[in-house]
Amino acid sequence: MNKVVLLATLASVITLAGCSSTSNIDNSAGRATVYEDARSPGKVQGVGVESQDIMAVTDQMMRDMLSNPQLVSRDVAPRIIIDSQYFTNESSSRINKNMLTDRLRINLNRAxxxxxxxxxxxxxxxxxxxxxxxxxxxxxxxxxxxxxxxxGADFRLVGRIMSLDAMDTRSQERSRYHQITFELVDLELGTYVWSGMYEFQKTAQDDVIYR
Structure with a gap:
């Protein structure tokens, strides 16, 4: 009789243990993907170059170039190369440079x-x-x-992405100042026919990983 009771008790313990282990598994559906406004800071933010920065800088450069009479008021439309070959990233931010140069070229071509x-x-x-x-x-x-x-081309885009970092060791706050320069070089004379610069600074408690 004691053996029967012991076996029943062990079976109950095993059953309860199994129920306990499975009850800790979250089988609920994951959070649905949320679309965010690319022109506004998203929920995941850091001190690097983000979508709103890319859109803001290329929009400003486009407007500045289209207001330059040396470029848009010529009798014959100038031929321009805008790609990332001579656009360098010397900053501590990780970024695909083509995102800047492609967006600038496409919007300029349309406008x-x-x-x-x-x-x-x-x-x-x-x-x-x-x-x-x-x-x-x-x-x-x-x-x-x-x-x-x-x-053949008349002008070619060159430029740099540069940054200056600072960190408060007490609060662990990180700050990064970005300076992004754009210039068009005359491919015969080697002179600059247009220059533009965009600057911004960000501070965050914790930085994020950019991929």
Whole structure:
């Protein structure tokens, strides 16, 4: 009789232990994805370059370039290269530079209405291969007239992202000042025809990881 009671007791303990272990598992659905305004600080914030900074700086540079008569008031629209090849990140912030240069070029191309012409120099190999196929007769000439050479550029974008960091060891607050410069260089003379700069500073108790 004692053996039967003991076995029943052990079975009850095992059953209760199993119920206890499974009750700690959260089987509820995860929080749904929340869309945020990219122009405003999101719920996850740090001291690095974030979406609202990228949009603000490129919008300001676009407006400044479109108000420069040396660029938009010429009889013949200037040819410009805007990519990240000569746009360097010397800051302590991790950022994909193409996010800045691509957004600036695309918005300028849309807003300039032909007053500026943009040369896709990073795709030069692709263009040369297609030109070679046309001239060899492998494909027809397309609908655009043949040219002696691909488009040369008048100006090219250069620039830097720089930062200055500070940290309060008592409060563990981090502060980072960013200075982002944009300039257009004359590709014949080597002179600067336009310069722009954007500055901002952020402070946070804890920084976040940027990927």
């Amino acid at each position: 300039s209405n032909g007053r500026l012409v943009f040369v896709g120099r990073e795709y030069a190999d692709m263009v040369e291969k297609e030109r070679e196929l046309k001239r060899m007769g492998v494909v027809d000439g397309g609908t655009i007239r043949a040219t002696q050479a691909t488009a």
